[in-house]
Each structure stands twice: as C-alpha cells, then as structure tokens.
Amino acid sequence: MATSWHQLIAEDQFRDVAKIATCVGGWFVLVTGNGDALCAVNDRCPHQAAKLSPGRIRRGTIMCPIHGARFEAATGKSIGGAYPDLRTFEVRITDGMIEVAVPNEPPGTAERPIDD
Numbered sequence: 476m477a478t479s480w481h482q483l484i485a486e487d488q489f490r491d492v493a494k495i496a497t498c499v500g501g502w503f504v505l506v507t508g509n510g511d512a513l514c515a516v517n518d519r520c521p522h523q524a525a526k527l528s529p530g531r532i533r534r535g536t537i538m539c540p541i542h543g544a545r546f547e548a549a550t551g552k553s554i555g556g557a558y559p560d561l562r563t564f565e566v567r568i569t570d571g572m573i574e575v576a577v578p579n580e581p582p583g584t585a586e587r588p589i590d591d
C-alpha cells in the first residue's frame with residue numbers, strides 16, 4: 476500500500492508535549508516518545524474503536540482509556556494478546572520536523588475511531 480509522508484510538529488515542541496494525536500490523510504495517528512525513539516500507531520482501540528490518545532502512556536505502553544487494553548507503543552502489539560495488534564506507521568525526523576507516513580487511501584470504518 477503506497478504511503479505519503481506528512482509533517483506533524485517540530486521536534487523541539489514534541490519534547491514539551493510527549494505525545495501528539497492528530498489526523499493526517501484521514502488517518503487518526505497517535506505519536507509517542509519511547510526513550511529516544513518515536514512511535515506512531517493508529518489512534519483506535521481494536522476492542523470497541525475508542526481513541527487511545529486520551530489513555531495513559533507509560534514506559535512504552537499505551538493503555539486504552541475505556542476498558543484498559545494495553546499495547547506496545549513501538550510495535551502496536553497487544554499485550555496479553557486479547558485484542559488484535561494496532562496498525563503502526565513509519566515516523567521520522569527530517570530537518571527538525573517530525574513526519575509520519577500514512578497510506579494514501581483513507582481508512583475504512585474498521586480502522587477509524589468511533590468518536591472521529
């Protein structure tokens with residue numbers, strides 16, 4: 476699936492906010508920091524499609540704010556395997572700007588959060 480890169484925020488600004496929840500190309504993207512690495516996942520819980528971004532993010536783990544499902548931020552992997560893994564997106568820093576690559580095709584209803 477072809478993807479395109481989108482600029483999100485300056486790297487300097489990200490250090491203050493620690494996470495970004497945004498919509499690019501129709502995709503809802505949650506970017507978090509994990510040590511020196513950046514991670515980007517689809518901002519949608521595979522259980523009941525809630526946005527994950529209001530949830531707690533700690534030690535590289537994203538916790539769904541609704542029922543507590545947990546996912547590895549770096550890989551999108553479901554911890555405990557109770558739910559499908561999250562879609563992940565490539566993320567990079569170019570000339571001080573954080574960029575994310577999302578598919579050129581917008582997501583279908585199965586990949587959009589319910590409260591978009």
Ligand code: FES
Pocket residue numbers: 520521522523524525539540541542543544
């Ligand atoms: S909606 Fe995320 S765990 Fe239920």
